[in-house]
Amino acid sequence: MPAIEIQGLEKTYQVGFWRKRPKRALQPLQLTVEEGEIFGFLGPNGAGKTTTLKMLMGLVYPTGGSARILGMDLNDPRVKAQIGFLPEQPYFYDYLTAHELLTYYGHLSGLPGKDLAKRAETMLERVGLRDVRGLQLRKFSKGMLQRVGIAQAILHEPKVVFFDEPMSGLDPMGRREVRDLMEQLKAEGKTVFFSTHILSDAEALCDRVAVIHLGELLAVGAVADLTSGVRGRVELVWQGTKVPPSLKAMGGDCYVTGDTVRAVFPEESQDMALEALRREGLRLISLVPVRTTLEEYFVEKLRKPEKTAGAIA
Amino acid sequence: MNARIGHIAYNTFREAVRDRVLYNLIAFALLLSGSAILVGQISMDVERLVVVNMGLTAVSLFGLVIAIFIGIQLVSKEIERRTLYTVLSRPVRRWEFIVGKFFGLAGTLVVNTFFMAIGVFGALLYVAHKFQKPDGWILVALYFIVLQFVIICAIALFFSSFSSPLLSAVFSFSLFVIGSFAEDLRRFAAMANTLTRWVVSGIAYILPNLSSLNVISSVAHQQPVSAQLILNNTAYALLYAATALCGAVLIFERRNLK
Numbered sequence: 001m002p003a004i005e006i007q008g009l010e011k012t013y014q015v016g017f018w019r020k021r022p023k024r025a026l027q028p029l030q031l032t033v034e035e036g037e038i039f040g041f042l043g044p045n046g047a048g049k050t051t052t053l054k055m056l057m058g059l060v061y062p063t064g065g066s067a068r069i070l071g072m073d074l075n076d077p078r079v080k081a082q083i084g085f086l087p088e089q090p091y092f093y094d095y096l097t098a099h100e101l102l103t104y105y106g107h108l109s110g111l112p113g114k115d116l117a118k119r120a121e122t123m124l125e126r127v128g129l130r131d132v133r134g135l136q137l138r139k140f141s142k143g144m145l146q147r148v149g150i151a152q153a154i155l156h157e158p159k160v161v162f163f164d165e166p167m168s169g170l171d172p173m174g175r176r177e178v179r180d181l182m183e184q185l186k187a188e189g190k191t192v193f194f195s196t197h198i199l200s201d202a203e204a205l206c207d208r209v210a211v212i213h214l215g216e217l218l219a220v221g222a223v224a225d226l227t228s229g230v231r232g233r234v235e236l237v238w239q240g241t242k243v244p245p246s247l248k249a250m251g252g253d254c255y256v257t258g259d260t261v262r263a264v265f266p267e268e269s270q271d272m273a274l275e276a277l278r279r280e281g282l283r284l285i286s287l288v289p290v291r292t293t294l295e296e297y298f299v300e301k302l303r304k305p306e307k308t309a310g311a312i313a
Numbered sequence: 314m315n316a317r318i319g320h321i322a323y324n325t326f327r328e329a330v331r332d333r334v335l336y337n338l339i340a341f342a343l344l345l346s347g348s349a350i351l352v353g354q355i356s357m358d359v360e361r362l363v364v365v366n367m368g369l370t371a372v373s374l375f376g377l378v379i380a381i382f383i384g385i386q387l388v389s390k391e392i393e394r395r396t397l398y399t400v401l402s403r404p405v406r407r408w409e410f411i412v413g414k415f416f417g418l419a420g421t422l423v424v425n426t427f428f429m430a431i432g433v434f435g436a437l438l439y440v441a442h443k444f445q446k447p448d449g450w451i452l453v454a455l456y457f458i459v460l461q462f463v464i465i466c467a468i469a470l471f472f473s474s475f476s477s478p479l480l481s482a483v484f485s486f487s488l489f490v491i492g493s494f495a496e497d498l499r500r501f502a503a504m505a506n507t508l509t510r511w512v513v514s515g516i517a518y519i520l521p522n523l524s525s526l527n528v529i530s531s532v533a534h535q536q537p538v539s540a541q542l543i544l545n546n547t548a549y550a551l552l553y554a555a556t557a558l559c560g561a562v563l564i565f566e567r568r569n570l571k
Binding site for chain 1: 316317320321324327328331332394395396397398399400401402403404405406567569570571
């Protein structure tokens with residue numbers, strides 16, 4: 001059974017004051033996330049990531065389609081007990097202490113009162129906030145609030161966890177800690193669905209990713225599968241101080257450093273470039289295929305959404 | 314009341330208690346009670362009347378400010394600060410959130426009124442040196458003031474469920490002012506011709522009748538309040554607040570939390 005099954009979920013807002021006109025925030029979305037996966041939902045700002053998450057949380061009503069979480073319809077009241085949610089740039093009741101906040105959320109999640117204080121304590125320890133348990137949240141830094149947000153999302157041991165931009169605003173150490181925590185959740189058998197525009201994190205963490213842009217799903221799959229489809233490039237390094245005109249004409253990016261030249265060409269120009277080097281009598285030092293990163297894939301996808309949307313989605 | 318509503322209500326109450334504005338208002342109310350004593354001392358033979366009148370009016374006005382000031386922000390602040398997202402992503406229904414918020418604010422006002430009432434009775438004792446039997450009617454006047462707060466809370470929450478805090482404040486305060494003259498409006502309707510009578514009567518019945526909940530003047534004159542009025546006012550206030558709350562829930566249930 002899939003953890004999340006989105007079937008044609010879509011959202012159109014009516015904008016304007018007097019003359020209302022429709023503005024589509026999300027085109028019909030088809031997406032399936034398997035249990036135990038870490039799934040990355042990628043897209044630039046305004047792509048429709050948060051709208052999708054809000055619809056899954058019941059905060060925004062879809063104008064079409066449906067979704068099921070753990071086999072239950074979104075409107076099924078039992079769903080909410082099985083999910084955890086961290087909103088983007090979370091802000092909590094700042095007059096409460098971290099411990100009070102977790103206890104409050106625990107009560108709302110229906111956790112039994114007698115174990116709640118202990119569970120809140122354990123959770124604060126897990127996110128590294130045990131020492132500041134009695135401090136009001138108004139005195140917390142952004143990174144600390146993000147940790148509280150993660151603690152409240154996993155407090156009730158949900159089976160599916162939704163994080164909206166969990167690494168946003170965190171320093172490298174904080175990002176690393178969140179990544180470790182997500183991996184721990186996966187190891188515990190939980191499904192993690194998170195939206196991000198920090199592609200290195202998605203690349204390091206996700207079993208699969210989906211790319212969304214302007215409310216439209218552009219691609220979905222494992223990172224390696226997606227990046228393998230991108231036009232490859234090769235890096236050539238040879239001895240010399242100049243770039244011969246025949247190589248310049250091939251349109252690669254060339255950099256001269258001391259007595260070596262480094263050039264990156266499209267894969268299909270590789271043979272021609274080698275031939276040109278041989279003709280010029282230049283000594284080849286290395287020829288290495290350049291690995292396509294998710295970022296490069298992402299940039300290429302967003303540059304030509306109109307060409308690729310139909311083909312992959 | 315289910316447990317979730319209770320926890321939301323308690324959290325709303327806790328927010329109000331930890332909010333410094335609330336403390337300031339209590340301090341102001343006490344200050345006004347103090348000035349009532351001063352006025353009482355310079356009012357020959359009518360100290361009791363002046364103190365009860367001013368004290369209860371102060372309780373009513375300060376409570377009203379708190380009810381509107383907090384009531385209009387109950388929902389909008391939660392949406393604006395996105396604190397609502399982590400509440401509604403739990404097994405909490407939207408109506409439970411609204412009802413919990415209402416009980417939290419109403420509870421805050423009851424506690425607040427209790428402390429201000431102590432101030433009023435303290436001032437009365439200071440001026441009159443002892444309580445008299447008719448002073449017990451002050452408790453009924455205070456009860457009616459609380460009923461007014463219950464109505465105003467529900468109205469503020471109703472407006473807060475779909476409008477901005479500023480507009481909600483304007484609407485709620487306007488309804489309070491018009492509602493305080495509801496009896497005059499009904500008298501005007503009775504004197505008008507057919508069409509105007511129908512329209513004005515309709516408006517008068519839709520608006521909250523707060524004037525019947527104001528017995529400050531008669532209590533200050535040590536006049537009793539009938540049991541029938543207490544019963545009618547209780548039923549009316551609870552029914553009106555419940556209707557306003559239902560309206561708030563109906564609107565909030567359909568709202569997209571962008």
